Amino acid sequence: MNRPVPELSDCNDCPIRHRAVCARCEPNELERLEAIKYYKTYEAGQTIIWSGDRLEFVASVVSGIATLSQTMEDGRKQMVGLMLPSDFVGRPGRESASFDVVAVSDVTICCFRRKPFEDLLISTPHVSQRLLEMALDELDAAREWMLLLGRKTAREKIASLITIIARRDEKAKDALSRGRPLTIALPLTREAMADYLGLTLETVSRQISSLKREGVITLEGKRYIVIPDFQKLLDETGDDSDGGLLV
Amino acid sequence: MNRPVPELSDCNDCPIRHRAVCARCEPNELERLEAIKYYKTYEAGQTIIWSGDRLEFVASVVSGIATLSQTMEDGRKQMVGLMLPSDFVGRPGRESASFDVVAVSDVTICCFRRKPFEDLLISTPHVSQRLLEMALDELDAAREWMLLLGRKTAREKIASLITIIARRDEKAKDALSRGRPLTIALPLTREAMADYLGLTLETVSRQISSLKREGVITLEGKRYIVIPDFQKLLDETGDDSDGGLLV
DNA sequence: CAATCCTATTGATCCTAATCAAGGTCCCTT
DNA sequence: AAGGGACCTTGATTAGGATCAATAGGATTG
Known part of the structure; x- marks a missing residue:
């Protein structure tokens, strides 16, 4: 090709x-x-x-x-x-x-x-x-x-990965800095996410479903994620809460 | 002081x-x-x-x-x-x-x-x-x-840590290269080892006891480890077996 | 359009390591 | 020598994630 x-x-x-x-x-x-x-x-x-x-x-x-x-x-x-x-x-x-x-x-x-x-x-x-x-x-x-690999729970790992991707997403930068709802492309399969996080793909899927059920994120298709409230997602990462939006 | x-x-x-x-x-x-x-x-x-x-x-x-x-x-x-x-x-x-x-x-x-x-x-x-x-x-x-953090079992983590320490131990280098039994100082507490490996100190202690029971290592006091057969320890690390002794 | 494949979801069960708890060892201090 | 404290070991139980298994959705192909 x-x-x-x-x-x-x-x-x-x-x-x-x-x-x-x-x-x-x-x-x-x-x-x-x-x-x-x-x-x-x-x-x-x-x-x-x-x-x-x-x-x-x-x-x-x-x-x-x-x-x-x-x-x-x-x-x-x-x-x-x-x-x-x-x-x-x-x-x-x-x-x-x-x-x-x-x-x-x-x-x-x-x-x-x-x-x-x-x-x-x-x-x-x-x-x-x-x-x-x-x-x-x-x-x-x-x-x-x-x-992340050594000490975070499966749920924290997933939330952390989504914030990492969101922060490096050029298109999302604007919405992020204004505290707007955020739509980001998920460039990884569930399996790749699992390999990133030291989990199995089933656990990844379950945790995403769980975050979805609780309204922390919404899915658009399988490969787009909407984050209505970035701070709420940050609260799930296990990271220090202060300064999370910056950097 | x-x-x-x-x-x-x-x-x-x-x-x-x-x-x-x-x-x-x-x-x-x-x-x-x-x-x-x-x-x-x-x-x-x-x-x-x-x-x-x-x-x-x-x-x-x-x-x-x-x-x-x-x-x-x-x-x-x-x-x-x-x-x-x-x-x-x-x-x-x-x-x-x-x-x-x-x-x-x-x-x-x-x-x-x-x-x-x-x-x-x-x-x-x-x-x-x-x-x-x-x-x-x-x-x-x-x-x-x-x-190590993402994919190894507790036992593999312990075995890996011991090989890492052995490889960096200047005093042990000679015995290591000659395939001799090896005595190395363990500079870390069980808690520090746990923090290194993403485990709890109890699990570290149990796995060390288990390796000891099976003759892979011997303890001299709490802070010295004897490795009668380095290859046998390497087999427990989960790493590729070839070339393990080198580098 | 059905067939196939790939990816994802969900359920049931199992197992590893965490947690909670009780002693034990060794060293330091007095 | 006794007491205290730091560090370690071992046991009992629990829980979080892995594994095994079945199903579903979506895209591609013939």
């Missing part, structure tokens, strides 16, 4: 610029980035990188959603990363992948050949500084996620 | 050099590091940084063990980081702490005042490159930890 490759303008010349990696790049540095970049698209369900694969590139998600996950020998599976547009995938300095990267929806990524990208890192300090910031942000997110 | 501040030689002039952060530092750069560094010691049980505190420094653990953890309003607690000597604590570019940092044993850290350290990062690219590598390593570790 052929899909058009995104125009350069889709990501403002440099695809990782939307996370401001290249905000301070000199023209000649941008040129070097351009020279080593190419686009790839994957269909929903395809595996982009297998754990253990040799890493040929690092990449930035341009559109679509991908997941990072690990699978145990007996099939138990845990999602360990959710990559949305603008997220950075891959590890400068590592030869092989530690996790599977799977396209959940159709995905386009902007790749940079790894070796030249690493060379470029050495000569453009502000890029590695920005990557460090991004890595530390991801580390903070991973640590929040660990609290 | 007064403890002697470690000599400079304890950490080879630059305390983060043992993780090779400064391997490529010029003499004048090392001087700048020296100028903004100071040592602090904490007793077991003391909180080094409270979540939300303004961050005055970043630091490197010189000796002892500290934990990063989060607590929910009702007291549920999850450890999200275990800091051993040479680990880096803190976040350049962030004003306030997201997690509690607590000394588990007596701890000495080598601090760098944050602002000047951040300035130094900008002018010494190889330091931020090294910090990036360390952050990515920690991210990988966090993701392994997420699999």
Whole structure:
């Protein structure tokens, strides 16, 4: 199936610029980035990188959603990363992948050949500084996620996941900041949600039904959620109540 | 209580050099590091940084063990980081702490005042490159930890924790690589282990007793563990069996 | 349009780990 | 040496989520 490759303008010349990696790049540095970049698209369900694969590139998600996950020998599976547009995938300095990267929806990524990208890192300090910031942000997110996995109830996990998705939903930002009812797209299947949360898909389904019964959320089809009162949802997450709407 | 501040030689002039952060530092750069560094010691049980505190420094653990953890309003607690000597604590570019940092044993850290350290990062690219590598390593570790929290059984969690501690135990390295019986110090209380693993302390105690009953481990006192056959322990972790002894 | 497949929902039962509770061990203090 | 306190172990019971199973909705295909 052929899909058009995104125009350069889709990501403002440099695809990782939307996370401001290249905000301070000199023209000649941008040129070097351009020279080593190419686009790839994957269909929903395809595996982009297998754990253990040799890493040929690092990449930035341009559109679509991908997941990072690990699978145990007996099939138990845990999602360990959710990559949305603008997220950075891959590890400068590592030869092989530690996790599977799977396209959940159709995905386009902007790749940079790894070796030249690493060379470029050495000569453009502000890029590695920005990557460090991004890595530390991801580390903070991973640590929040660990609290969720280790200590939250099934109900709290579901409520937390919905707020996480709502906060990263560009289209919902406006309604969120005004305290309006919120409609958000649910990009994950029940199974993917279960893998995210360390639950089974049956438990996910039951908890969603329960939140629905109690009016905390409403479903529109299976893949759209309406949140009439965001604070009420936040109260179900188990997180500190203050400041929840901010950040 | 007064403890002697470690000599400079304890950490080879630059305390983060043992993780090779400064391997490529010029003499004048090392001087700048020296100028903004100071040592602090904490007793077991003391909180080094409270979540939300303004961050005055970043630091490197010189000796002892500290934990990063989060607590929910009702007291549920999850450890999200275990800091051993040479680990880096803190976040350049962030004003306030997201997690509690607590000394588990007596701890000495080598601090760098944050602002000047951040300035130094900008002018010494190889330091931020090294910090990036360390952050990515920690991210990988966090993701392994997420699999443990989300999908492993209590027994697998305990076995995994013991292997993690064994692998980071300098004194045990030799015996480990030769396939010898291994004695390791257990630096954590049952409660701290429970907070690490997302379990209760009773479950931790029961699972340790069970592994002991079945001869996978032996206890020497409460805080030393003997592992007669490391592979047998690995078989209990749920991780892929191949390559387990390496890395 | 029926057949099939994939995803989701709901019910019944089981099991793991949490909770509640009682002792036990070791160390420190006096 | 006795007392107290921190830490650990073990037992009994409960509960939350997993597992097994049946059904339903919606989209795609022939």
